[in-house]
Amino acid sequence: MSADPRILILLVAIAIHAGAAQAQSGDAEAGRAVFGECEGCHEIGAGARHGIGPHLNGVFGRPAASHETFAYSPAFLGLRDRGLVWDETSLEQLLEDPEALAPGSPMGFDGLPDIVDRRNLIAFLRGIGDGSRIAGTGGDRDHGVDPAVLAIQGDAEYGAWLSGECVTCHRADGGDAGIPSIVRWPPDRFVIAMHAYRTGRREHPVMQMIARRLGDEEIAALAAYFENSGE
Amino acid sequence: MTINRRTFLGTGAATTAALAAPQVIGQARGRVVVIGGGAGGATAARYIAKDSKGAIDVTLVEPTRTYYTCFFSNLYIGGFKEVADIGHTYGRLASDFGINVVHDWAVGVDRSARTVSLAGGATLSYDRLILSPGIDFVDGSVEGWDITAQNAMPHAYKAGSQSELLRAQVRGMPEGGVYAMIAPPNPFRCPPGPYERICMVAHYLKSANPTAKIIIADPKPKFSKMALFQEGWGDHYDGMIDWIGPEFGGDKVSVDPAAMTVTIDGETTKVDACNVIPAMKAGRIAEIAGVTDGNWAPVSAYDMSSRTDPNVHVLGDASQQGDMPKSGFSANSQAKVCANAVRGALTGSKVFPARYSNTCWSLISAENGVKVGASYEATDEKIKNTGGFISKTGENAELRKATYEESEGWYAGITADMFG
Incomplete structure (x- = not known):
């Protein structure tokens, strides 16, 4: 017996529709895995705080660049001035091509090419906003930096001197075209990143060269200086 | 830290006194004359003015009103940039940092009287002189x-x-x-x-x-x-x-x-x-000042001061310092060491040990950048290479594109570091 072709078309249509609905709403659990792309800079969930980027609790439905306690880049302040709100459409645009939505974006992120990943991630971000808390993650969890090293209180005056070597490339005003901004980073993130270059966990010939002749005290000094620079 | 623009709109005595560091109130401000407004001179002038917060009187002598960077000028020749992209003016050094920018040629230096004479007839007195005149031809x-x-x-x-x-x-x-x-x-x-x-x-x-x-x-x-x-x-x-x-x-x-x-x-x-x-030699004013030996001006690796006269510093291409290449990046790096030393000498601020670095990017073809760099330390003899890196042959297009984009970022960074 052969199936009625009209029923087959209907079944296929239902299947496509179901798939579209699935993609539209996204799978928050799958999105949690996709969030691994973001967690180097963004925290989310109970106890999340600002990192290199702002924390993302309640981001869904929030106006762009609206945390008063975070110092945003000009690219995101531009979105705020345009009145942009983070919703399904704008998050989709940002996650597909950050540079197109926010030219000069400091996010070291080229976009997620797969629409399913984007929808799942948005569902995850939205779920957090709905109160279904998922524990914060917070960056390079396997960084291996000794807590005693992270606890060093850097000398910001020494850091100001050492920073001369950084600002030839990383703009002191936080501008970020072509080379990432390093101003206003939380000190622990700064220290973790520099140690990653020093040990070779992160690859970049210039940064490895710079980091390899900085001692723990010097890295802490730079972290202390850059935390409050770029005003 | 950036000095607020308002700071220097009024340059009257009251403003100056308010800005001066406590130890120099009531004393004459130290005077620094910088000759040459490129990667060495503009950076040195800016750092001294910025970090001394008005406690040092900085004059920058530069004949051109618009400075065209040699770095990226090849990209202009290749059609990747336009001439406006590589031109920079000195307005912010004056308005935001209080530097006295004099567009004139320095034609004479009297090291015993510590004065510089200008082609326009004026004479400038200095406590420290910084020469960053770039190159002339042999x-x-x-x-x-x-x-x-x-x-x-x-x-x-x-x-x-x-x-x-x-x-x-x-x-x-x-x-x-x-x-x-x-x-x-x-x-x-x-x-x-x-x-x-x-x-x-x-x-x-x-x-x-x-x-x-x-x-x-x-x-x-x-x-x-x-x-x-x-x-x-x-x-x-x-x-x-x-x-x-x-x-x-x-x-x-x-x-x-x-x-x-x-x-x-x-x-x-x-x-x-x-x-x-x-063939090249130090910019002519270095020779006029009597600090050259042969084609270049020998300097101490610790503070870029002339081997001939400790009150004169020579930066960048004109200097003979050891292992650093003659590049804009090197001049910028040397300028910060010099600025720190000069500020320490004139205001008593803390002087940190010298450290230097350099990276040079080059464009091979569209979106195909390569780079070479090294870090350096000061020794009694010279600025000494402590190790570096170079791009490899056979790198993939993605890496070469990233290197090119990085060079664009560096250009924005160093020109902001020079001109404010």
Whole structure:
């Protein structure tokens, strides 16, 4: 017996529709895995705080660049001035091509090419906003930096001197075209990143060269200086 | 920290006193004169003014009102930049940092009286003098060429009108014409510069004039990033470029600017564009100041002070410091060490040990960047290389594109660091 072709078309249509609905709403659990792309800079969930980027609790439905306690880049302040709100459409645009939505974006992120990943991630971000808390993650969890090293209180005056070597490339005003901004980073993130270059966990010939002749005290000094620079 | 623009709009005594560090209130402010507003001089002036918060009187003497960076001027010749992209003015150094910017030529230095005389007739007194005059050319280093021939055969090694002239001449070459470069002997400004320029000229000719030829006569058997450039020439401009090293007479060269001919090892060729990059020496004011030994000005690695006079510092290309290449990045790095030392001497601020670094990016073809860099330390003898890196041949297009984008970021960074 052969199936009625009209029923087959209907079944296929239902299947496509179901798939579209699935993609539209996204799978928050799958999105949690996709969030691994973001967690180097963004925290989310109970106890999340600002990192290199702002924390993302309640981001869904929030106006762009609206945390008063975070110092945003000009690219995101531009979105705020345009009145942009983070919703399904704008998050989709940002996650597909950050540079197109926010030219000069400091996010070291080229976009997620797969629409399913984007929808799942948005569902995850939205779920957090709905109160279904998922524990914060917070960056390079396997960084291996000794807590005693992270606890060093850097000398910001020494850091100001050492920073001369950084600002030839990383703009002191936080501008970020072509080379990432390093101003206003939380000190622990700064220290973790520099140690990653020093040990070779992160690859970049210039940064490895710079980091390899900085001692723990010097890295802490730079972290202390850059935390409050770029005003 | 950025000094608020309002800070320097009123330069009256009250404003100055409010800004001055406590220990200098009631005393004369230390005076620093900086000659040359490029990567060394502009950076030194800015850092001294910025970090002393008004406690030091900084005068910057620079003849040009718009400074065209030598770095990225090859990209202009290749058509990747326009001339406005590489031009910078000094307004913010005056308005935001309180620097007295004097557009004039320094023509004399009296080191015993500690004064600088200007072509316009004025005299400036200093406690510390910083010379960052860049390069001038060694007379007679290329037979047949002198500065009167620079219109027929541009050097384009001081950016601006010379860069515009060379770009126009490349664009005006007849179909299948010949471009010649006379490359300089060591040491010279921007070691990869001549070879990046060849890439940029070839990039333009490849699409606009693909049967044109490029000849380079070079007195050196080796040059900076040689393997990377030669790989790029083969990959992107195959058959267009003929590099003639000293083994084949590249060091036996004369030119005839009137006839537009180049003679290499006895063989004369008619050329359509000719870029003569002569041998170099410190900018003339360093010689006038009496701080040169031969072509360059020897300095201490600890603070860039002249070996002849501790109240005079020499930065960048003009200095003879040891292992650092003559680059804008090096000059910027040296300027910060010098600024820290000068500020310490005049205000008693803390002086930190010298540290230096350099990175030079070059563009091979569209979105195909390479780089070389090193860090350096001060020793009694010289600024000493402590290790570096270089791009590798055979890198993938993605990495080369990222390197190019990084060079764009560096350009934005260093020019902000120089001009505010």
